Amino acid sequence: MIWQTLRSLFGGEAAVGGVFREEWIALLEKNLPLYALLPEDLRLKLHERIGKFIATIRFEGCGGLELTEEMILTVAAQACLLVTNREGKPYPELKVVYLYPSTFSSVRKQVDAIGVVTEGEIHRLGESWESGTVVLSWNSVEQGARNVFDADNVTFHEFAHQLDHEDGSTDGAPSLQGIAAYRSWAKVFRENYADFLQQTEEGKKTVINSYGATNPPEFFAVATEAFFEKPRQLFRKRPELYEEMMNYYGLDPREWFE
Structure with missing residues (x-):
C-alpha cells in the first residue's frame, strides 16, 4: 500500500x-x-x-x-x-x-418535535x-x-471540526489555553456569529460562507476556510474574529498574500 x-x-x-x-x-x-x-x-x-x-x-x-x-x-x-x-x-x-473518489453517501437521522425518527441518505463532500x-x-x-482565493476548502473545513472535537465538545470553540482565552473567544465568536446570522438572513454578501449559519461549529469551520484563503477580507470585515483565530492558529495568513 x-x-x-x-x-x-x-x-x-x-x-x-x-x-x-x-x-x-x-x-x-x-x-x-x-x-x-x-x-x-x-x-x-x-x-x-x-x-x-x-x-x-x-x-x-x-x-x-x-x-x-x-x-x-x-x-x-x-x-x-x-x-x-x-x-x-x-x-x-x-x-x-x-478518501472517496467523489461525493459519497451517508445516512442522517433526524428527530422531529414529537420524537419521530426519520432516516435519509445525503451526499457529502466531507x-x-x-x-x-x-x-x-x-x-x-x-x-x-x-x-486558494475562494474560501471553499473541504480539507480545512473538516480538519477544523477535528480541532473543535478535541476538548470533548463540538461547539465552535477549540481547545484553548486558559480561562481568559475561552472568555475572549466566547465573547468575540458570540458577537460575530449573531451579526453573521443577521447578515445571512438579510441576504447580504459575507466573506464567510453562508453555510456557517447552520450552527456555531459550522461557523468556526467556514471561518477557518476564510481565515486561510481570504485573510485580508476577513480582517477588514471582522478584525476581532480574525485576531482570535490568529492567536489560536499562531499564524497570520495576510503576510503570505503580500
Whole structure:
C-alpha cells in the first residue's frame, strides 16, 4: 500500500528533520498554491508536521479509489497547515482518513418535535467524526486546494471540526489555553456569529460562507476556510474574529498574500 510506504519513509529521518523530497515539494507547489506562498521557515515546519501526520494516521481509499502519494500529501499538507505551530502529534485524537473518489453517501437521522425518527441518505463532500475519523471526497480536496482565493476548502473545513472535537465538545470553540482565552473567544465568536446570522438572513454578501449559519461549529469551520484563503477580507470585515483565530492558529495568513 502506498500509505504504508510513505509511512515507513516518514517514520524515519524525514519525520525528524531529514530531507523532504524534491518531488514532494514540486507536487505541493502544483496542487496547493498556498504552499508556494509560505515563507521558507514555515515550509520547513510544515514538512515536519506532514511527516508526523503520515507516520501516525492511517489513510484508506474507498469506493474503488486507489491512493497515490499525490492524494496523501495533498490532504496531509492542508491538514497540517492548520497546526504548523503546534507541538507533538498534529491531531492527537485522529486515527484514520478515508478518501472517496467523489461525493459519497451517508445516512442522517433526524428527530422531529414529537420524537419521530426519520432516516435519509445525503451526499457529502466531507465528514469529521468525534471518534477520530475524517472522510473526504478526493475531487473536492483537489479543487479546494487549487483555488486558494475562494474560501471553499473541504480539507480545512473538516480538519477544523477535528480541532473543535478535541476538548470533548463540538461547539465552535477549540481547545484553548486558559480561562481568559475561552472568555475572549466566547465573547468575540458570540458577537460575530449573531451579526453573521443577521447578515445571512438579510441576504447580504459575507466573506464567510453562508453555510456557517447552520450552527456555531459550522461557523468556526467556514471561518477557518476564510481565515486561510481570504485573510485580508476577513480582517477588514471582522478584525476581532480574525485576531482570535490568529492567536489560536499562531499564524497570520495576510503576510503570505503580500
